[in-house]
Amino acid sequence: MRHCLALLLCLVSALNGSARAQSNLTINGVTYLYCAVEGQFCSFTGTEQVVFGTTTPSLMYDINGPFTNGVQCLNGVVSQRDPAHGYQKSCWYGSTSTTTPPPASGAWTQCATENGLCSFSGTMQVLYGGSTTANNVTRTFTNSVSCSNAAFGEDPDPGVLKSCWIQSSSTTSPPPTTAGSISCSAPTVASGGTANGLITADTPSSDRTRLFAEGTAFNVSFVTAAPAADTVAWSMQDQLGNIKGSGTFPVASGVQTSTLSCKANVAGYFAITGTLAHAGGTLPQAGTRPAGIATFGILPNVSAFIPAVTYAHLEQHRFGMQGFNDVGPMLTDLGIWQNIDNRQLSWMEPNGPNTWTPSLSDLDPFYTNGQIMRLLRLDGIPAWASPTGAYQDDAYAPTNLSYYQGYMARVGTDTAAIRKAYFPNQQNDYFQVTWEPQWADSAANFVAMYAAVYTGLHSTDPNAVVMGTTNVFPAHCVTACTQGYLQTYVPLGLGNYLDGVTTHSYYNAGTYPAHPPEQYDTDPDPANAANALDQQIRALRAEMQSFKPNMRLWSTELGISYDAGAAYGPTYPPANELYGQAAVALRAHLIILGEGAQVTYFFFGSDFPDVVGEGTFFDLTHPQGEAGSPNISPKPVALAAAALTHVIDGTQTLGRLRGLPTMVYGYVFQQLGGGKVITAMWTHNNSVWPTSAGIYSPTYSISYPLTVDAPGTSGNVTVVDMMGNPTTMAYTNGMVKLTLTESPVYVVSSNASVMQANVIAPVGYTGQ
Numbered sequence: 001m002r003h004c005l006a007l008l009l010c011l012v013s014a015l016n017g018s019a020r021a022q023s024n025l026t027i028n029g030v031t032y033l034y035c036a037v038e039g040q041f042c043s044f045t046g047t048e049q050v051v052f053g054t055t056t057p058s059l060m061y062d063i064n065g066p067f068t069n070g071v072q073c074l075n076g077v078v079s080q081r082d083p084a085h086g087y088q089k090s091c092w093y094g095s096t097s098t099t100t101p102p103p104a105s106g107a108w109t110q111c112a113t114e115n116g117l118c119s120f121s122g123t124m125q126v127l128y129g130g131s132t133t134a135n136n137v138t139r140t141f142t143n144s145v146s147c148s149n150a151a152f153g154e155d156p157d158p159g160v161l162k163s164c165w166i167q168s169s170s171t172t173s174p175p176p177t178t179a180g181s182i183s184c185s186a187p188t189v190a191s192g193g194t195a196n197g198l199i200t201a202d203t204p205s206s207d208r209t210r211l212f213a214e215g216t217a218f219n220v221s222f223v224t225a226a227p228a229a230d231t232v233a234w235s236m237q238d239q240l241g242n243i244k245g246s247g248t249f250p251v252a253s254g255v256q257t258s259t260l261s262c263k264a265n266v267a268g269y270f271a272i273t274g275t276l277a278h279a280g281g282t283l284p285q286a287g288t289r290p291a292g293i294a295t296f297g298i299l300p301n302v303s304a305f306i307p308a309v310t311y312a313h314l315e316q317h318r319f320g321m322q323g324f325n326d327v328g329p330m331l332t333d334l335g336i337w338q339n340i341d342n343r344q345l346s347w348m349e350p351n352g353p354n355t356w357t358p359s360l361s362d363l364d365p366f367y368t369n370g371q372i373m374r375l376l377r378l379d380g381i382p383a384w385a386s387p388t389g390a391y392q393d394d395a396y397a398p399t400n401l402s403y404y405q406g407y408m409a410r411v412g413t414d415t416a417a418i419r420k421a422y423f424p425n426q427q428n429d430y431f432q433v434t435w436e437p438q439w440a441d442s443a444a445n446f447v448a449m450y451a452a453v454y455t456g457l458h459s460t461d462p463n464a465v466v467m468g469t470t471n472v473f474p475a476h477c478v479t480a481c482t483q484g485y486l487q488t489y490v491p492l493g494l495g496n497y498l499d500g501v502t503t504h505s506y507y508n509a510g511t512y513p514a515h516p517p518e519q520y521d522t523d524p525d526p527a528n529a530a531n532a533l534d535q536q537i538r539a540l541r542a543e544m545q546s547f548k549p550n551m552r553l554w555s556t557e558l559g560i561s562y563d564a565g566a567a568y569g570p571t572y573p574p575a576n577e578l579y580g581q582a583a584v585a586l587r588a589h590l591i592i593l594g595e596g597a598q599v600t601y602f603f604f605g606s607d608f609p610d611v612v613g614e615g616t617f618f619d620l621t622h623p624q625g626e627a628g629s630p631n632i633s634p635k636p637v638a639l640a641a642a643a644l645t646h647v648i649d650g651t652q653t654l655g656r657l658r659g660l661p662t663m664v665y666g667y668v669f670q671q672l673g674g675g676k677v678i679t680a681m682w683t684h685n686n687s688v689w690p691t692s693a694g695i696y697s698p699t700y701s702i703s704y705p706l707t708v709d710a711p712g713t714s715g716n717v718t719v720v721d722m723m724g725n726p727t728t729m730a731y732t733n734g735m736v737k738l739t740l741t742e743s744p745v746y747v748v749s750s751n752a753s754v755m756q757a758n759v760i761a762p763v764g765y766t767g768q
Contacts, residue, residue: 032092036073039233039277042091060084075235076246108165112147118164130157180266182245193223193257198281203296207329239636267300268723289618300724309650323605335645338373346380358414397449408456454497475539500552507533513580537595559603562613580696582636594667596762643724655759682744708749
């Protein structure tokens with residue numbers, strides 16, 4: 001567990017501010033003796049506990065052991081978690097009889113240290129204090145509690161590191177872990193390289209994705225500039241800080257490149273850390289990626305437990321993305337099958353009327369292999385056609401709607417020919433008319449503009465699907481919500497000119513880890529509860545059903561940024577922020593699909609300046625990010641998205657599970673052709689998202705018995721974690737007992753009839 005304590009409580013002597021400070025530590029009244037810097041051997045005689053961590057910028061550590069006669073001061077050896085992600089660490093040792101909090105009596109089991117999360121199932125008493133025998137208080141909580149003064153309402157033992165205990169008969173929920181590891185060979189060494197400080201690391205790939213298939217070899221290169229012969233200590237850790245690979249190797253003085261050949265039997269996001277045992281140093285900041293890490297991804301291989309399906313039509317795929325147009329390898333790796341192409345008037349005729357003639361040669365060559373389907377964007381109006389005399393795309397209809405209708409007829413001719421030539425497996429052509437409109441023109445002109453688009457496209461492309469209105473929020477507001485626009489303009493005739501609905505699915509004023517999609521689900525005020533994402537999608541589906549039943553619903557944008565006030569920098573984002581971003585994005589897209597959208601779009605590719613952190617990849621070149629940067633490396637959200645597409649693509653939505661407890665979420669999908677059933681489940685609790693210590697808890701959990709088969713049956717299901725790693729679990733009497741956390745899992749089972757009987761189907765959703 002990671003701890004950040006006031007230094008005045010923890011340090012025996014003043015520290016000099018160096019990450020390699022060699023002062024002794026006092027924690028909870030116990031003095032620990034300095035023994036090694038990261039990568040060296042911490043030597044002592046006998047059996048001791050070992051503190052592993054750093055003292056700057058604050059004290060961050062964990063205590064492990066006991067160890068006998070010493071231990072290597074290294075991630076993966078002295079600790080299976082990195083308590084100070086991206087910082088050089090050291091080791092201190094102390095007596096096993098006094099290093100841990102005072103021993104619990106037979107009635108209590110320790111569940112957390114101060115500012116951690118005490119996780120358990122059900123309602124029970126929790127003891128908080130310096131020991132179980134004195135200076136403590138007891139309170140009653142349900143499912144979990146932050147081990148903090150704030151949660152217990154007082155400080156029962158001032159100046160002492162406190163802990164939480166629960167009754168020994170209770171069962172705590174262990175932190176979620178994933179089996180598997182990353183192994184690397186001894187490095188090959190070449191003199192020279194491009195040095196940047198004492199040490200750098202990278203996972204170069206020919207396709208520039210820094211994504212690799214599970215089980216295949218990939219290279220990790222370290223460039224060192226050691227002032228003297230030294231040793232590199234490195235580790236690879238997942239999105240939760242679990243060490244999946246680590247090691248050391250010697251380096252000579254001067255600049256040299258050491259290349260390890262590695263192979264992973266575990267999927268997901270991984271952060272490389274590295275330092276020189278004697279000279280110190282850490283991996284430098286690169287663009288929007290903070291100092292201390294270099295990142296890469298291992299793509300999941302789900303073929304052993306999720307069979308491939310046959311797609312009758314290209315549009316049966318469920319995932320699109322903004323931000324990686326023309327980057328085929330990236331879209332393939334991430335499981336993306338559609339993106340947005342441009343046929344706006346402002347794009348095709350920026351300088352005057354009748355300057356574009358449809359031609360197959362106009363198609364971006366990227367699309368000519370027929371793999372990535374196009375959603376055609378239509379919203380831009382050039383200055384020459386705008387009533388304002390300037391370009392605009394969200395407030396006014398063009399001045400000449402007759403010309404606009406004729407232009408759309410040419411667009412229909414163009415798209416029909418392209419589909420016939422390059423997309424024989426695609427049934428229809430899909431068009432998005434407006435993009436986050438902020439309408440200032442008349443209501444009549446809004447409807448007339450849609451009528452011109454609809455009439456023009458359908459006159460030349462009988463397979464056109466005209467969609468809108470693509471507002472920022474799905475529902476429950478008038479001027480910025482898709483539902484609100486439908487309520488305003490459908491009575492004026494808009495419904496006659498819609499074949500489907502597109503929306504952006506931002507569900508809050510700022511979508512980031514501290515604003516999860518479930519935040520308002522338990523709000524006692526119904527008006528507030530209606531703003532939860534699941535409620536918004538249901539309301540939008542119901543609105544669509546009221547005027548044209550069973551239309552398509554596509555969510556064409558949702559991005560999750562860093563928390564409010566964030567700024568790119570050498571120490572930001574921390575690992576927990578990246579985990580929170582990934583978990584929230586994954587849950588939001590599952591809600592969108594589970595509540596009845598056929599398609600959902602990820603946003604964005606790499607980081608960009610406007611919204612800090614909204615990229616799924618770091619931009620390694622530009623400190624504030626730049627859209628379209630070719631030099632990138634993945635965040636956890638990218639690999640969570642890849643797992644989602646690999647697991648859920650090729651399915652139809654059956655619906656949300658019936659009878660779920662409050663703050664438990666479950667959506668059921670079935671593979672096309674009547675294949676496997678896949679149930680996505682997680683829990684959410686606002687009190688641990690974040691905790692009082694500001695941490696997005698990966699360990700808060702509850703138990704849930706999921707029915708997967710008929711009563712009286714037993715067997716096995718596959719439970720897949722948020723990164724695509726499978727575990728086989730047994731079920732009895734038709735039920736599998738799950739431990740749900742804030743990280744979604746996917747349960748792969750076979751009895752579709754049982755699951756269909758236990759869901760509420762989305763209104764108006766008729767499949768893919």
